[in-house]
Amino acid sequence: MKMGYTERPSESLLNVLYNMxxxxxxxxxxLERRKVQEFGYQYVxxxxxxxxxxxxxxxxxxxxxIRDEIYRGVRFRLLxxxxxxxxxxxxxxxxxxSPVVSWRDLLELLPTPPIPTITLDLSALALxxxxxxxxxxxxxxxxxxxxxxxxxxxxxxxxxxxxxxxWVNMIVGRNKITITQSRPSELLWSMDADKVVILxxxxxxxxxxHDVLSSEAFLVGMPHEKSISPTQSRFLDNLVPWGLPRRVxxxxxxxxxxxxxxxxxxxxxxxxxxxxxxxxxxxxxxMTHKNAISRLYYEIMKASKKGIGSPYVTWELYEDLSxxxxxxxxxxxxVAEKLGVRIRGD
Numbered sequence: 604m605k606m607g608y609t610e611r612p613s614e615s616l617l618n619v620l621y622n623m624x625x626x627x628x629x630x631x632x633x634l635e636r637r638k639v640q641e642f643g644y645q646y647v648x649x650x651x652x653x654x655x656x657x658x659x660x661x662x663x664x665x666x667x668x669i670r671d672e673i674y675r676g677v678r679f680r681l682l683x684x685x686x687x688x689x690x691x692x693x694x695x696x697x698x699x700x701s702p703v704v705s706w707r708d709l710l711e712l713l714p715t716p717p718i719p720t721i722t723l724d725l726s727a728l729a730l731x732x733x734x735x736x737x738x739x740x741x742x743x744x745x746x747x748x749x750x751x752x753x754x755x756x757x758x759x760x761x762x763x764x765x766x767x768x769x770w771v772n773m774i775v776g777r778n779k780i781t782i783t784q785s786r787p788s789e790l791l792w793s794m795d796a797d798k799v800v801i802l803x804x805x806x807x808x809x810x811x812x813h814d815v816l817s818s819e820a821f822l823v824g825m826p827h828e829k830s831i832s833p834t835q836s837r838f839l840d841n842l843v844p845w846g847l848p849r850r851v852x853x854x855x856x857x858x859x860x861x862x863x864x865x866x867x868x869x870x871x872x873x874x875x876x877x878x879x880x881x882x883x884x885x886x887x888x889x890m891t892h893k894n895a896i897s898r899l900y901y902e903i904m905k906a907s908k909k910g911i912g913s914p915y916v917t918w919e920l921y922e923d924l925s926x927x928x929x930x931x932x933x934x935x936x937x938v939a940e941k942l943g944v945r946i947r948g949d
Contacts (some may be wrong), residue, residue: 611645
């Protein structure tokens with residue numbers, strides 16, 4: 604492992620800046636302010652890598668703080684245009700003005716091959732009844748989710764036809780995603796990815812924290828639909844025979860677990876990079892309100908007891924559920940009413 608090696612672009616950039624004593628970065632208007640505020644140095648680093656940009660000297664730039672991050676005990680600051688604060692270096696699309704940091708400096712600290720890889724296989728695409736517009740949204744969001752934690756080479760799309768790269772470029776814009784006609788086994792074998800997790804919600808075993816933290820690749824298929832038969836779902840297992848089929852669970856059930864491709868990948872990346880392998884926290888943070896309500900139906904039905912007349916639950920159940928499930932008292936009352944379950948107690 605090389606000195607300073609990291610899987611994440613943000614850490615690669617901060618590592619370079621720390622070693623050079625560059626603490627304040629000025630940003631130009633071509634970056635999205637919302638993304639700078641939300642993702643900070645990760646967003647800046649990905650933009651540098653994808654668009655091959657530089658940090659250059661610009662004594663005339665003045666800005667105002669938009670985001671601070673602490674790295675190795677040192678405060679690093681991003682500045683938006685308009686303000687009084689000087690920058691140590693400014694993000695630029697060219698290197699004509701005294702480059703301080705190149706996108707290549709970041710690249711040198713990132714893994715080759717890009718492990719872990721998120722591999723989306725399109726072999727089952729012909730089986731899909733999915734609206735093409737929905738598929739476009741899912742792939743666009745999948746790329747966004749990967750960029751929140753890693754960057755483009757960590758996303759590989761396999762079994763793609765010749766026109767697919769053009770189609771991806773049309774909906775995504777400039778990118779450095781790996782798109783190939785090869786089968787996933789060929790790609791993953793060439794990357795020496797020994798531990799591959801196949802993510803499918805009908806898998807025989809649950810995903811574990813060890814799987815999340817140690818795996819070198821995560822394989823998902825398009826489409827990721829409930830209508831796909833078990834035989835079709837297990838097709839991925841045959842494509843990568845050494846892969847480990849795993850389902851993403853929340854407290855021993857897949858009910859309420861987000862099951863679209865981009866949400867499954869988001870959950871895995873959050874568990875690995877944000878929550879230290881805690882799958883439950885990652886699932887809950889990725890749930891939509893619809894997912895939470897689905898799980899609430901399941902929990903009330905499971906807990907309801909027979910009494911005189913209709914079955915019942917107590918408010919104690921709500922107190923227990925609300926400690927981990929993002930629901931309100933009103934949600935609890937509405938779901939119980941729809942199930943014909945009475946609520947006892949205050």
